[in-house]
Amino acid sequence: MTPVLAFAAAGAVTIVVVLLIVLALVYYLVSVIVQLRKITAGLNDVIAGVGEILQKTEPVDEVVTAINQQLDAGVDALEGLLVKKAGMSDALGLVDGIYPGAAAAGFRNFPESGAITPPRIGEVYTNGALTLARLGREAPIAAGNPAGPALRYVEQGSLAARQLYPEARQAMPESLPRSPVIGTDAPVQYEQREDIGAPRKRLPGRPTTAGAGTAPSEGLQ
């Protein structure tokens, strides 16, 4: 091979290799540009969504704060009224009866109430009130019932009412007198009168050979 051809061959190889490198650069860089454009579009969507979130949540703090202020005022009023009217101990018992375990936290405006042992609900209300509460459907006042929350079943509604009566009636013992059986097959037959079902006795003054054509009114004359 002459030196000229050798130089030409080396130069051609160099040009081809450089072209390959440039082609690889172009392909990959264009692909990266396309992906970056997709990322930019996606980030624009994200920014739009986040902007909406910011816009919608802007008044939340103010509104929720106002709601909490209103509810705080209501809680303060109810706690104060309850303690004023029922007394601290009974008020705690009432709250603990409705929300078992709530008395441990005490009243918010009465920090010393947390140290008071709440009375059982039965000591605050009369038996009648508790009976009504137990008969009620999931009455919240009976939530503190030691026997569990009160439930009234629709299909077994008589059970709650029957349990109000003495146990002797509930167990239905055999010694209780049964209701009397009446009728011809009754074990106890009462006195029978002989004249029932017998021919009617004739009256003594009535004629026995009255004419066949005599009217009833004539016989009486």
Place this chain on the structure above:
Amino acid sequence: MILWWIGDIVLLVVVLPVVVVLLRGVLTAARSIVPSVTEIAKVAAAGSKDLDAVPLLLTTLDQATRTVAGVANYGGSLDVILDDAPAGSG
């Protein structure tokens, strides 16, 4: 002359593969970001839609205000009707 050929071989065997590997890595990383950005955009849109009910808080505020006002009225009446607990009861 020999050095030129050596340079050509180095370009073909070393430089070109290195360039391809590096660019492929950049492309792979860029492609992996796209699904994440798409998911984030969906989540942001869903979060924005979930907050459509925020204006109802104004209704809640109004209801709470009216309820507390009613409770205050009843409480005032009960305060008049019911006797206070005896002193020292609690």
